[in-house]
Amino acid sequence: MNNTIRVGVVNADADITAGRKLVLESTGRITLVLDEQKPEDLLDKFENYLIDVLLVDQRLRGMSGVELCERLTKIKIEQGVETRLLVTAAFGSPRLTFDALVAGANAVVTQDQGPKALIETLVSLNSRKQQQNFEELKKLVSNLDIDAKEDPVVQVLLESFDEFEKKLFAEIVSGNSIASVSAANEVAGYRIRKIMQRAMDQLKLATLEQLQLRLIQSGEDLGKN
Amino acid sequence: MIKWFLQREWLSVSVVGTAAIIVFVSIDFLFQGPLAIGPAALIASSLFFSRRWPYVGTALVAAGTIWQLNSVAAPLVSGAASALSLLLVAAFASSFWRQVAVIVTNILGILVVWQSTFGASPVLREFGISLTGENATWLTFLLGSTAVVSVNSLSWILGRFLITRDTYVGTPLDRAVITHTQAKLSLDVATAKERLSIVSDLTDLLIQRISAVVSLAEGAKFASKRDPESAIRSLDRIESSAQSAQSELRKLYDLLQKGADLSAAPPNIEDLGLLMVLMRELGYNAKISVDGEPFAINEGAQLCVYRIVFEALENVKKNSVIGADVTVDFYWTAEGLQVLVKDNGIEAARRTKTSTVEDLASYTVEDDVDALVKPITGATLNAIKERASLYEGNIEVTKVPGVGFTLSAMFPHLKAVAGE
Structure with a gap:
């Protein structure tokens, strides 16, 4: 099995991309398979490239990185593309992190965090590890003073679960892995995956972070069973 | 009212002076008898002169009040004319005469109160008030003096307020100055906004260039371990990117300097x-x-x-x-x-x-x-x-x-x- 991570970069600046390429390819595990400067060109090619992680710079021509993530997420949901989206920026802020995660990005790395952080996050994303836990996301929402707002779609979803399903759903949303929830509750993993898939389809979401933020914003208390 | 005094100088003082003489002198004659006519007429006639010759108006108020103190020995209703006279002096006279008038009128007013409380004035007795002790007399004097000074001061302030309001507030000069200042400020704000927008764009470019330099430097550092040749190639790009950043920085500097010149554009x-x-x-x-x-x-x-x-x-x-x-x-x-x-x-x-x-x-x-x-x-x-x-x-x-x-x-x- 080939361990190479296939990476794409969309960045308006060729020099920044060149620098990133040197950093990433120096690891020997990462290959840059797609390099685009224009977001429109990337949207055309996105579903055809088997990219593991796509680095989306926040500063692009014609749209922001967050806007591009929104459009890519739609493609991901419609076409079942599993590419992980990593937003990069010169400077970070809680608002950027929030907006990027809501738009469907899996993580945000800023230049001041250094190249090591970029490589580590990229490798981590490739192995499907979640970058922010539920409590961190709650804190992020709280720091941004975003008020909870009733979300009827979330309410309908939660009402469609029986008590046991709701318990499994709550454990996954709070950051536990499917394997650990499956073992703890003596339930088959496919059943948990099915519950989560149902939730993602109903809410039209692509990432667990999106689901977590949606639940936090809805103010729903999943409770602890 | 002030406009009337400004536009119809003699008509206004004639009307006010005549009305004051008829009303005040008649009332004082009715209440105090024929002895009050002289002082009351002098005080009321000050209104004829306070507008044009404040020193004459103030002198008439002083003469009438001193005459009153020596003959009538009771406060006159015409005293109100001295407050009106003070109002006119405050509105139209020079700073020196305004000060003289307010001091003289207050001193004379206090003297009248002194005579009414400590003197042989029958005015309080006529109202059934009897000052039995020294404390009551002093208290009445102090209260009376305070009232007189307050009324005179209010007249003076009203005079200043009316003339100031009429001369400056809402006048063509005032409006011209405000319009001019507003237009100048609007232009300054528009220029500053425009400049800020350019600064924002240039800063954006600058960040991009510096980010590129940092990114290339990081890349060169990582790549040099595997391929030293690539590090040299990266240095070329870093140099070019840094020069580009410097060029953007220069533009920003020029713009800010130009901004400083613009904001302090000297008059010519x-x-x-x-x-x-x-x-x-x-x-x-x-x-x-x-x-x-x-x-x-x-x-x-x-x-x-x-x-x-x-x-x-x-x-x-x-x-x-x-x-x-x-x-x-x-x-x-x-x-x-x-x-x-x-x-x-x-x-x-x-x-x-x-x-x-x-x-x-x-x-x-x-x-x-x-x-x-x-x-x-x-x-x-x-x-x-x-x-x-x-x-x-x-x-x-x-x-x-x-x-x-x-x-x-x-x-x-x-x-x-x-x-x-």
Whole structure:
């Protein structure tokens, strides 16, 4: 099995991309398979490239990185593309992190965090590890003073679960892995995956972070069973 | 009401004075008897004069009140006319007479209260009030005095308020100044906004360039371990990216410097026209004339000339009465410029005090000697002399006996020194 991570970069600046390429390819595990400067060109090619992680710079021509993530997420949901989206920026802020995660990005790395952080996050994303836990996301929402707002779609979803399903759903949303929830509750993993898939389809979401933020914003208390 | 006094000077004082005499004298005659007619008439008649001759109005109030103290020995209703007189003095008189009037009226008012409480005045007894002890008498005196001073002060303040409101608030001058300031501020804000937008764009580009430099440097560092050749190639790109960043930084610097110049755009000779309009609005007969063919001079020299004229006009405002003539004359020669700022402040001041033509034209030998031997000095004068010397110019200020002051600024080589 080939361990190479296939990476794409969309960045308006060729020099920044060149620098990133040197950093990433120096690891020997990462290959840059797609390099685009224009977001429109990337949207055309996105579903055809088997990219593991796509680095989306926040500063692009014609749209922001967050806007591009929104459009890519739609493609991901419609076409079942599993590419992980990593937003990069010169400077970070809680608002950027929030907006990027809501738009469907899996993580945000800023230049001041250094190249090591970029490589580590990229490798981590490739192995499907979640970058922010539920409590961190709650804190992020709280720091941004975003008020909870009733979300009827979330309410309908939660009402469609029986008590046991709701318990499994709550454990996954709070950051536990499917394997650990499956073992703890003596339930088959496919059943948990099915519950989560149902939730993602109903809410039209692509990432667990999106689901977590949606639940936090809805103010729903999943409770602890 | 103040407008009426301003526009119909004699009619207004005649109506108010006559009404005051009829009403106040009649009331005082009815309540105090024939002895009150004289003092009451004197106090009320002060209203005829307070508008034009405040010293006469104040003197009549004083004479009437002293007469009242000696003959009637009780407060008169005509005392209200002294408060009205004070209102007119406060509105129309000079600062000195305003102060004299308020002091005199208050002192006389307190004397009347003193006589009514400590004297043999029957007025309190007529109202069934009997001051039995010394404390009660002092207390009544203090309360009465406070009331008198309060009423007089209110009249004085009302007079000042009315004239200030009428002269300044909402007048064409006031509106012109506000409009001018507003227009200037709007332009400044628009310029600043525009500049800020450009700064924002340039900063964005700058961040991009610096990010590229950092990214390439990081890449070179990582790649050098595996392929030293690639590090050298990266250095070339870093150099080029850094140069690009420097170029953006230079643009930003230029823009900010330009911004500083724009925000402090110095006034020039053309702006003197506005200054003359302002002088006319303030009540001076200001005129500006240009003789000869003007030539272009640089901003610094224009500011210098503007500053000299500005300071000369400030001096006129400080030392000359309203109505004085001020002229600013520019004489352009082939190589230089002479600016003369003349006023007739002394003559105008004398005109307000004298009535005969002979008095107006006369001035003393001392005036003549002073004009010849007394040098005119001052910090402002020294400052503008220093400014003028930068452009090889010199400043002379002379006093014209019986007329006013003349400031002469000579720049014989202005074209060579500051021509454009």
